[in-house]
Structure formats: C-alpha cells, structure tokens
Amino acid sequence: MRLVLTLLLLQALTSPAGAFLGRSINETSKLHLDAVAAVRPPENDEASHELKPHVVYHHGEHGTAAEGAASIPHHGHHDVLGSVHMLARFIIMPMTGCLIVCVVLANWLSLNSITAVIPDSAWTVMFSCILGLCMRMLVKDGRLPEEEVIMLTAQFLNLFLLPIIIFESGWSLKHFNFMSQLEYINVFAVLGTLISFGVVGFIGTWLGEAGYHVVKSRRSNFVFAALISAVDPVATLATFSKLGLDSSQPLLHTMIFGESVVNDAVAIVLFSTINEGWDELNWYTATCDISWLLFGSAGFGIFLSAVLILLMRVLGLPGKSCPMVIFFASSAWFIYAAAEGNGFSGIIANLCAGSMFKMYGSKHLDHEGLEMATGFLEVMGHMCDALVFILVGICCAFIDGVSGPYFAAFAIVLCMLGRALSTMGCAFISNSMKTCMNGPENQRITARHQVIMWWSGL
Numbered sequence: 330m331r332l333v334l335t336l337l338l339l340q341a342l343t344s345p346a347g348a349f350l351g352r353s354i355n356e357t358s359k360l361h362l363d364a365v366a367a368v369r370p371p372e373n374d375e376a377s378h379e380l381k382p383h384v385v386y387h388h389g390e391h392g393t394a395a396e397g398a399a400s401i402p403h404h405g406h407h408d409v410l411g412s413v414h415m416l417a418r419f420i421i422m423p424m425t426g427c428l429i430v431c432v433v434l435a436n437w438l439s440l441n442s443i444t445a446v447i448p449d450s451a452w453t454v455m456f457s458c459i460l461g462l463c464m465r466m467l468v469k470d471g472r473l474p475e476e477e478v479i480m481l482t483a484q485f486l487n488l489f490l491l492p493i494i495i496f497e498s499g500w501s502l503k504h505f506n507f508m509s510q511l512e513y514i515n516v517f518a519v520l521g522t523l524i525s526f527g528v529v530g531f532i533g534t535w536l537g538e539a540g541y542h543v544v545k546s547r548r549s550n551f552v553f554a555a556l557i558s559a560v561d562p563v564a565t566l567a568t569f570s571k572l573g574l575d576s577s578q579p580l581l582h583t584m585i586f587g588e589s590v591v592n593d594a595v596a597i598v599l600f601s602t603i604n605e606g607w608d609e610l611n612w613y614t615a616t617c618d619i620s621w622l623l624f625g626s627a628g629f630g631i632f633l634s635a636v637l638i639l640l641m642r643v644l645g646l647p648g649k650s651c652p653m654v655i656f657f658a659s660s661a662w663f664i665y666a667a668a669e670g671n672g673f674s675g676i677i678a679n680l681c682a683g684s685m686f687k688m689y690g691s692k693h694l695d696h697e698g699l700e701m702a703t704g705f706l707e708v709m710g711h712m713c714d715a716l717v718f719i720l721v722g723i724c725c726a727f728i729d730g731v732s733g734p735y736f737a738a739f740a741i742v743l744c745m746l747g748r749a750l751s752t753m754g755c756a757f758i759s760n761s762m763k764t765c766m767n768g769p770e771n772q773r774i775t776a777r778h779q780v781i782m783w784w785s786g787l
Contacts, residue, residue, distance in 0.1 A: 419467060427460045427719055428712075453715055454722040461726025468727075486720060487675075488666065490713040495676050496661035497710035498586070499683020500703070506583040513759040513774075514587035517782075519619070520758070521588065521751035522558050522595045528747035530554035533739070542736045551603050557744060559596030560589050560786035580771075581778050585785050593676045594623035622674055629671070630678030633664045634685035642693060653694065654702050657686060658709065752783045 434456065435449040467473035507514075533550040536542055544550055569582050598618040637660050646653050661679060668678035691699055728734065756774040763772055774782075 453718040457719040457722025458726045461723035492662045492665035495679040496683040497706040499680040500687045517588040517755045518591035521755045522592045524751035525747035526554045526558040529743045555599035559592045626673040626677035630681035634682035638690045748786045
C-alpha cells in the first residue's frame with residue numbers, strides 16, 4: 330500500500346496546475362485516488378468529468394478508417410495514445426525495454442560486492458528515471474497527454490500489477506507463522522498506523538501553520554497523514570527472500586509482511602472518513618468502518634475463492650495442465666476486481682484468496698502441477714514488482730519545482746519519527762502480551778527487530 334500511495338503522491342506532485350500541494354482535497358482525491366477506490370467523486374462534479382476518457386471515432390495513422398475503435402481523444406496529429414503504432418513506439422517498447430535493461434543490469438550489479446549493497450529495486454528506480462525523462466519530453470512537446478497517462482498508469486498499477494503480487498504473497502505465505510502472530514500483527518497494523526497518523530498529522534499541521542511548508546490546513550495535513558501512514562515494505566521483503574531471511578527469521582518476516590497487509594484497511598478508511606466526512610469524524614464511525622472493510626474484505630475473498638475452488642473440483646480439471654494454472658492466475662484478477670467493484674479492499678481479499686487457493690486449491694494438483702502453478706505465480710509476481718518500481722522511477726522524473734520536494738523533506742522526517750514511536754510502542758505492548766501469556770523468549774520482538782521494522786516501514 331505504501332508503494333501505491335507513494336506513486337500516486339509523486340504523480341500528484343508533478344501535476345501541472347500546482348498539483349497536490351496546491352489543489353483542494355476533493356480535487357486531489359478525484360485525480361489520483363479514485364483509481365484505488367479510496368473515494369468515489371460525485372457524478373456531477375465537473376473536475377471528475379474532465380478526467381474520464383471518452384470514446385471517439387478517428388482515422389488511423391496512415392489514413393485507414395478506424396471506425397468503431399475506442400480511444401482516448403486526440404491532442405494533436407501526433408498524439409501518442411491515439412494510435413496503435415505510436416502507443417507501441419513510445420509507451421510499450423520503452424516500458425518493456427526498460428524492464429529488460431533493469432532486470433539484466435540490476436542482477437549484474439548484484440554480483441559485485443560493492444554495488445550489491447544497493448537492492449535491485451533501487452537500481453530499477455534509478456534506471457527507469459531515464460525513461461521518465463524521455464516521457465516528460467513527450468509531455469512537454471504535447472505528444473503525450475499527462476492527465477490520461479496518470480489515469481492509465483494508476484489503473485494499470487491497481488488493476489493489473491497489484492492483483493497478482495498480492496495473490497502470490499498469499500500463496501507463498503507461511504500460514505502457521507501468520508496465524509500464530511495474528512494478534513500482534515493487528516497491534517502494529519491498527520494501533521501503529523494510528524500513532525504514525527497522529528504524529529504526521531498533528532506535527533505537520535503545526536509546521537504548516539508556522540509557515541515551514543506549503544500545506545497549512547489541518548484537514549490537508551491529516552489527509553496526507555492517512556495516505557503516508559500505511560506501510561508496504563516491498564523492497565524489504567524482496568531482500569529478505571533473496572537472502573533467505575524469510576526462513577531464518579520467520580518472526581521478523583511475518584510481522585513485517587502481516588502489518589503491511591492488514592493496515593491497508595486502516596489507511597483507506599482514515600482517508601475516506603477525513604476526505605468525505607471531516608465534520609462528522611468520530612472514533613466510533615471510524616472503528617466500525619475499519620472493521621467492516623477489514624473483515625468484510627477478508628470474508629468476501631474467502632467466499633469467492635471457496636466458490637472457485639468448488640467449481641474447479643466439480644469440473645474435475647486435470648491436476649497438471651496449463652488450464653489449471655490459467656484458472657489460478659485468472660482468479661487472482663477476478664477476485665481483486667470483484668472486491669474493488671463492490672467497495673471492499675482488493676488487497677485484503679486477494680491475500681485471503683491466495684491463502685485459500687494454496688491451502689485447499691493446491692490439494693487438487695499433483696506434484697508437477699503444484700510446481701507449475703507456484704513457479705508461474707512467483708515469476709509473475711517478480712515481474713509485476715519490477716514494473717511497479719519502473720512506474721515509481723518514471724514518476725520521479727516528472728517531479729518539478731521546489732515546493733513538492735521541500736514538503737517531502739519535512740514528510741520524511743515526520744514519517745521517521747512517527748514510525749519510530751509506533752514501532753517502539755507496539756513492540757512494548759506485544760512483548761507485554763507475550764509475557765502475560767508466558768510465551769517463549771525467542772518470540773519476543775527484540776531491539777534489533779524493532780530497528781529493522783522501523784526502517785522497513787519507511
């Protein structure tokens with residue numbers, strides 16, 4: 330979630346009309362957060378209609394009629410998004426080429442003892458910044474419409490990349506470790522997010538009112554705090570898997586991963602409540618909304634996955650065939666889209682669905698079929714991870730002006746402070762709970778664990 334929100338925030342900072350820091354809260358949410366279903370702008374809002382791509386009929390690049398083909402409206406004769414040839418030349422080819430270069434160079438650099446210190450994800454972001462600079466030139470020349478690119482990027486990220494990433498995480502989850510630490514994960518995910526939210530919101534408001542940064546209103550600062558408080562340590566977990574720490578340090582891996590998933594519900598509800606019902610904000614309403622989103626999304630994902638697994642059993646699909654692998658992967662996108670379309674969290678629903686398919690769906694696979702499904706999901710998950718970091722690098726290249734980076738400098742400090750306080754406080758509570766229940770000493774969250782959890786959440 331943090332990576333998604335960071336990407337959308339970077340997009341907000343690069344918007345031409347003053348962007349996130351100069352827009353109203355409702356306008357910002359319509360522009361960048363409608364894609365993650367955090368809010369739904371009113372249908373009669375003029376600003377939202379400007380961002381909706383409409384269907385037009387046009388002629389192809391070489392004069393061939395393309396009647397009946399839907400596309401984003403033209404912005405000129407050389408509109409990149411208005412032609413299949415231009416889209417392939419300026420978007421698809423550079424994106425896939427960047428993916429190839431990032432994968433090859435990042436792995437080559439990881440072989441050197443000096444450059445191996447920097448994770449692959451960081452190299453990917455740096456390399457993709459070059460692609461972002463090229464796309465920025467196209468936007469400047471008027472050949473690439475910026476608002477449509479932002480919308481398509483957010484939709485591609487949320488509706489194509491995230492479903493398979495989350496589903497694979499649920500598939501590969503160590504279920505015994507997760508369930509054994511569930512109550513402590515909830516402490517970090519709920520209480521820890523609220524602590525970080527309060528620190529960033531209150532101190533950010535005070536700094537803004539004192540004139541240290543450009544976001545001055547209390548509501549704007551708390552909206553930003555809701556966006557930034559949820560953690561998504563993708564790079565940390567990828568590094569853990571690469572070093573084998575997910576097996577050698579199961580407690581640490583489980584706590585970090587579990588917190589990053591469960592706190593999505595808290596962050597989404599906080600943002601929606603502040604953005605839509607600031608005047609009616611109260612703890613009771615927020616608690617009910619968080620509980621409904623968390624448990625409702627989990628129940629929705631479990632129910633749909635149970636129906637699909639039952640369908641798979643009734644149809645008697647062969648245990649090692651390609652249709653079975655396609656069935657599993659398609660279920661990931663279907664469940665995510667169904668959850669988002671019905672007002673639930675696709676991330677939570679897909680995590681539960683991935684776990685259900687691994688625990689019960691995999692029983693209908695033979696050994697070869699299980700290896701085929703696991704390998705496919707793992708490769709797809711890694712590829713989607715790389716594409717996410719490429720999108721982050723592209724958005725970094727679009728940052729313009731000094732107000733955004735200036736505010737981001739304060740935000741980084743506030744995030745570090747809020748994350749440190751939440752990690753130490755929640756670790757103390759969790760260790761106290763384990764002491765009261767006479768838990769084993771090796772299950773305590775040590776000071777070293779707390780430092781890693783602090784940094785992983787940043």
